[in-house]
Amino acid sequence: MGIDRRLSRLAHGLIHMSQHEGVATSQSIAKMFGTNPVVVRRMMAGLRKDGIVGSQKGHGGGWMLTKKLENISLLDIHQALGNSNLVSINLTNEQPQCLVVQAVNDALEKSIIEAKTLLYKRFAEISLADIAGSFENKKQNLTENQKTALCPSSQS
Amino acid sequence: MGIDRRLSRLAHGLIHMSQHEGVATSQSIAKMFGTNPVVVRRMMAGLRKDGIVGSQKGHGGGWMLTKKLENISLLDIHQALGNSNLVSINLTNEQPQCLVVQAVNDALEKSIIEAKTLLYKRFAEISLADIAGSFENKKQNLTENQKTALCPSSQS
DNA sequence: GGCTTATGTAACATATATAGTTGCATGAAA
DNA sequence: TTTCATGCAACTATATATGTTACATAAGCC
Numbered sequence: 001m002g003i004d005r006r007l008s009r010l011a012h013g014l015i016h017m018s019q020h021e022g023v024a025t026s027q028s029i030a031k032m033f034g035t036n037p038v039v040v041r042r043m044m045a046g047l048r049k050d051g052i053v054g055s056q057k058g059h060g061g062g063w064m065l066t067k068k069l070e071n072i073s074l075l076d077i078h079q080a081l082g083n084s085n086l087v088s089i090n091l092t093n094e095q096p097q098c099l100v101v102q103a104v105n106d107a108l109e110k111s112i113i114e115a116k117t118l119l120y121k122r123f124a125e126i127s128l129a130d131i132a133g134s135f136e137n138k139k140q141n142l143t144e145n146q147k148t149a150l151c152p153s154s155q156s
Numbered sequence: 157m158g159i160d161r162r163l164s165r166l167a168h169g170l171i172h173m174s175q176h177e178g179v180a181t182s183q184s185i186a187k188m189f190g191t192n193p194v195v196v197r198r199m200m201a202g203l204r205k206d207g208i209v210g211s212q213k214g215h216g217g218g219w220m221l222t223k224k225l226e227n228i229s230l231l232d233i234h235q236a237l238g239n240s241n242l243v244s245i246n247l248t249n250e251q252p253q254c255l256v257v258q259a260v261n262d263a264l265e266k267s268i269i270e271a272k273t274l275l276y277k278r279f280a281e282i283s284l285a286d287i288a289g290s291f292e293n294k295k296q297n298l299t300e301n302q303k304t305a306l307c308p309s310s311q312s
Numbered sequence: 313g314g315c316t317t318a319t320g321t322a323a324c325a326t327a328t329a330t331a332g333t334t335g336c337a338t339g340a341a342a
Numbered sequence: 343t344t345t346c347a348t349g350c351a352a353c354t355a356t357a358t359a360t361g362t363t364a365c366a367t368a369a370g371c372c
Contacts, residue, residue, distance in 0.1 A: 003328075004359065008248040011260040025318070034250045036361060041319065058369025061318045074263070078245075084358090087275070088244045088329095089234075092164040094190045103291040104167040107230070111278035115271045119243070122267035135259040159357075160330065181347070192332060197348065214340025217347045240329090244358095 004084060006043050009033050010077050013040075014053070015132050018069050023062030043081070050080040070129035078123055086119060087112045160240060162199050165189050166233050169196075170209070171288050174225050179218030199237070206236040226285035234279055242275065243268045 013032055017024045026037035044063055047053045054066045089112060091105040169188055173180045182193035189196070200219055203209045210222045245268060247261040
């Protein structure tokens with residue numbers, strides 16, 4: 001499987017979006033990720049499909065949140081991105097009639113499903129508001145000077 | 157991440173190896189996977205490095221187990237294959253100084269580590285003997301006729 | 313109306329990891 | 343010395359995420 005940074009990038013982007021008035025353009029979001037507006041649109045399209053964000057075309061357009069941070073879980077974002085594998089171990093599909101293969105795949109699948117289930121559970125428990133909250137806590141320990149240098153990419 | 161079938165294939169192959177006298181050639185093992193001897197050698201090289209199998213060159217050579225099935229766990233095989241990602245979600249590496257990014261990555265990493273830890277635990281608990289045992293149980297419910305057709309690829 | 317600014321989308325290129333293939337060197341038994 | 347096996351380098355194939363370019367479409371502004 002590839003190196004999937006979409007979940008972490010989107011969580012980052014959505015939290016910054018909630019801290020600004022008005023819409024955010026694909027361009028401004030792309031700056032946070034050091035990437036291209038088209039990459040942002042591709043990721044956001046999945047979120048829009050699931051009602052997490054909305055988009056507005058034309059002059060003054062862009063992206064806006066259509067849910068509150070506390071109602072967006074990491075699982076919501078993960079699922080909006082389409083079901084990826086999550087665990088990168090696959091079962092053999094050769095010799096499916098072989099009882100050894102079946103026993104091996106059964107054992108692997110049970111363990112993998114357990115791990116996936118736990119990860120889904122944790123992702124469902126964590127909302128973007130939770131994450132933003134832990135961020136606010138950290139921020140209160142900084143001086144005013146440090147605050148202005150927090151995330152340059154979110155300020156343009 | 158890619159579609160990694162090495163763990164399931166090797167578990168399959170090693171169990172069959174334990175059920176036969178003498179060595180198994182890369183060629184005969186490859187037949188179980190419907191693939192090429194070179195693919196088998198590449199996977200087995202990792203196991204040999206960790207003392208799970210040994211190899212013998214030349215005429216009459218091949219691969220043999222150097223551990224008992226009960227002393228080979230799924231985790232042993234996984235680790236012999238080199239540390240792959242296991243969970244296919246990655247953290248953003250852009251804007252590492254941004255507290256939002258740090259909070260997001262912290263939350264993701266904690267959840268992912270929990271899931272990985274559980275998977276490692278399960279893999280460590282399951283030996284190839286356990287899997288072969290569940291296979292033996294199934295086999296006893298079959299007629300003699302069915303037994304001869306169990307896994308054609310292991311009989312050549 | 314025409315210009316500007318934005319999303320929407322297709323098409324293509326790049327990066328990475330697993331898998332598959334070919335070729336040749338090396339070692340050991342017949 | 344022939345045959346049969348592993349050892350290994352180099353190349354191709356495939357899949358997924360990512361990055362890039364180009365163009366169509368929509369909406370506000372002059």
